Amino acid sequence: MNDSSECLSREAEDQLRCVIDAVTSNQKQQSYATAVVFLTFCSSLVFLMQAGFAMICSGCVRKKNVQNTMLKSLLDVCGSSIAFYFVGYAFAFGGDEQPGKVSFIGSSNFLLLDGDTANGDSRALLYSHWFFHFSFAATAATIVAGALAERCQMKAYLYFSMLLTGLVYPVIVHSIWSSNGFLNPFIDQPLLGVGMIDFAGSGVVHVTGGSCSLLASMMLGPRKGRFFDARGKKLEVPKVFHGHSKSLQMLGTFLLWFGWYGFNAGSAVDVFSADLSLNIPVVASTLVNSTLAGSMGGICSLFLNFVVEERLTGEPLWKLSGAMNGCLAGLVAITGSCALVEPWAAIIIGSVAGVLYYLSSLLLVKACIDDAVDAIPVHLVGGAWGVIATGLFACPTHLKFWYRLSDRSLVEHPGWFYSWARGSGDFSLMACQLAGLAFILCWVTVIMAPFFFILNYMGLFRSNALEEIVGLDVSYHGYTPGALDGEVSNGQLQDYSTLSGSRRFTPVLSLDVNEENDNIGVDRFGD
DSSP: OHHHHHHHHHHHHHHHHHHHHHHHHHHHHHHHHHHHHHHHHHHHHHHHHHHHHHHHHHHHOOOGGGHHHHHHHHHHHHHHHHIIIIIHHHHTTTTTTTTEEEEEEEEOOOGGGGHSSSOOOHHHHHHHHHHOOOOOOHHHHHHHHHTTTBOOHHHHHHHHHIIIIIIIIHHHHHHHTTTTTOTTSSSSSSSGGTOOSSSSSSSIIIIIHHHHHHHHHHHOOOOEEEBBOOTOOBBBSSOOOOOOHHHHHHHHHHHHHHHHHHHHHGGGGGTTTSSSSOOHHHHHHHHHHHHHHEEEEHHHHHHHHHHHHHHHHHOOOOHHHHHHHHHHHHHHHHHHHTTTSHHHHHHHHHHHHHHHHHHHHHHHHTOOOOTTTOHIIIIIIIIHHHHHHHHHOOOHHHHHHOOOOSSSSHHHHOHHHHHHHHHHOOOHHHHHHHHHHHHHHHHHHHHHHHHHHHHHTOSSSSSSSHHHHHHHHHHHHOOEEEEOOTTOOOHHHHHHHHHOOOOOTTTGOOOOSSTTOOOEEEETTTT
């Protein structure tokens, strides 16, 4: 009788274990499915930001450079995808299967070869994770397109975008986001016991792209006539090159804002965690904080410009471009802490970002650094402020809720303001943020400054003066709009045709683009 009871008990125990295993397996499959679908959706929103960047860049340039700017936006995606597939993803996340082993750069999973040996669920998760971070990498590269608009050669831009997404950006990702990075908070001995926090990429993405923009703009020099006359004499008042379409700029701004919700919310999925569960409250928090910071950035930039213009000229002006870029600066700044701060802190972060954007934009003009779309004030300054703001406003409750640490390292080292409230003034998190910011700037400078210098020395970086004057659409794409609002004269086209030996413009040289009745566009390639 006892033997029968023991046998039945063992059989019941085995059946119960089978049921538990089946339920656990089903839950894991559901977690995989949820993570893959959510990551794919957010990645698509981030990819849509490429259209936003293209619209902003094309709207900010003159008509004679629209096609060139649009093609560079397309090359961003094409070059970035190839570079990130071959080596970029491996450099960024290779070795994450061995957490705790600190390394400077990833060394496995080139060409996504780990997907060949993975099961269906793991492969789907790997591919969706690649697509999500490829979208981030392409974003970092396309930030530079606007800063170099109207004067950069096509080949140089393709070389740059592949180097940035294949080496420079992945090393930064590995150091901060990979489980093997020396700045990651999850390694066994994180920096100062806490590591660097950059939730969705204020530093990783935006400071990287913004610092590249600054280096490239300084090396490339300003557009002809922007700060200096034809003889090289500095103008008393810098000439403003107005973009040809505010409508495209506004469309691009809204597309970027919309894509930002995928940018920030998608970062709430940790594909390397044990349960892959989607943290819904964190996702909701990112959406609220992103909206508030972007809104306050636009409002503060708009009103600050209004007040300054009124004081200086006596004529108050509501500048649309300042408001649009202020919104983007606020979104950039909140990206690093969107899940880790309270809504009131998001308002402060966005407000400061709007003010910093306006002041840094003026400083660039003062320094004669030409940035056609204000990418440097928006992304470099806004991103740097976002990294610092995380060290100020990171809330211990949100840190504990998001990171779910077994130890209390991050909870014991919150934002500086919270440490003050506790009476400790702990500076560990802020020190890590500053160290991470310094690392990004140094790494980008060490790699990209020599690269830009070599390109410039070899004559591969900047278009020649005549190509720039007639417009890159003319010199690179064989297109001459008949109505350019006086941007290009018939004589300039003749000079270019003579010096370049091109015959493309002979049939249309009788056109005078300065005549009011000339409103015909001529496209010799029949696009």
